[in-house]
Amino acid sequence: AQSVAQPEDQVNVAEGNPLTVKCTYSVSGNPYLFWYVQYPNRGLQFLLKYITGDNLVKGSYGFEAEFNKSQTSFHLKKPSALVSDSALYFCAVRLNYGGSQGNLIFGKGTKLSVKP
Amino acid sequence: EAGVAQSPRYKIIEKRQSVAFWCNPISGHATLYWYQQILGQGPKLLIQFQNNGVVDDSQLPKDRFSAERLKGVDSTLKIQPAKLEDSAVYLCASILKPLGGFTDTQYFGPGTRLTVL
Numbered sequence: 001a002q003s004v005a006q007p008e009d010q011v012n013v014a015e016g017n018p019l020t021v022k023c024t025y026s027v028s029g030n031p032y033l034f035w036y037v038q039y040p041n042r043g044l045q046f047l048l049k050y051i052t053g054d055n056l057v058k059g060s061y062g063f064e065a066e067f068n069k070s071q072t073s074f075h076l077k078k079p080s081a082l083v084s085d086s087a088l089y090f091c092a093v094r095l096n097y098g099g100s101q102g103n104l105i106f107g108k109g110t111k112l113s114v115k116p
Numbered sequence: 117e118a119g120v121a122q123s124p125r126y127k128i129i130e131k132r133q134s135v136a137f138w139c140n141p142i143s144g145h146a147t148l149y150w151y152q153q154i155l156g157q158g159p160k161l162l163i164q165f166q167n168n169g170v171v172d173d174s175q176l177p178k179d180r181f182s183a184e185r186l187k188g189v190d191s192t193l194k195i196q197p198a199k200l201e202d203s204a205v206y207l208c209a210s211i212l213k214p215l216g217g218f219t220d221t222q223y224f225g226p227g228t229r230l231t232v233l
Contacts (some may be wrong), residue, residue, distance in 0.1 A: 004158075034221070034222075036224070041226075041229075042226055042227075043120070043122075043207055043224040043225050043226040043227050044159070044207065044209075044224040045224070046221050046222075046223065046224075049221060090158050090159075092158075103149070103161050103164060103172060104159075104161070104222060106158030106159050106160070107158050108156070108157055108158050109156075109157070109158050
């Protein structure tokens with residue numbers, strides 16, 4: 001079965017420091033991977049996606065993610081964290097088999113807290 | 117371009133009551149999804165529409181949940197009767213292409229927060 005794991009419930013970072021939010025996946029076939037961010041009382045906002053090609057994907061708000069096929073990981077990164085980056089981050093994988101093609105399977109989310 | 121619209125934003129009901137949520141996807145988007153997000157968890161798919169047809173409703177509790185997208189544009193999700201465990205945020209999302217658009221991004225609405233007392 002296809003799945004996504006976010007091993008950390010919360011990540012704490014000081015403003016200006018680099019941040020990493022971890023994600024590992026299990027899929028059949030080629031992985032299509034996504035990162036979304038959710039601010040309080042808001043819907044999910046798309047950050048970036050990996051479909052194919054360069055393993056380093058750049059997205060919105062200075063975020064990037066590195067696809068690592070051998071480690072089945074897709075960690076979200078940012079070189080210098082901002083207090084405004086504090087939010088809930090979700091990793092997701094797109095189903096690519098059967099009648100549910102196109103549906104997203106989400107991780108449980110990681111709360112990022114950036115302190116001034 | 118307008119985003120995915122949802123209403124109401126918040127709803128409080130008592131158990132055994134009925135409730136309905138509305139979603140209007142981005143104009144021209146063929147595929148529409150309803151997700152349930154329970155506090156502390158990631159969103160879980162309830163139902164997927166392609167135009168006005170159901171593609172996947174395997175995780176929809178059909179004894180109490182129903183959804184429709186009659187004209188292939190906006191959609192309504194209903195719960196009747198509600199249970200305490202239905203308290204969650206209900207998210208609507210859409211993508212431009214019909215089934216097979218693997219690379220497309222799902223765009224989400226702001227959600228409806230349901231509290232069942």
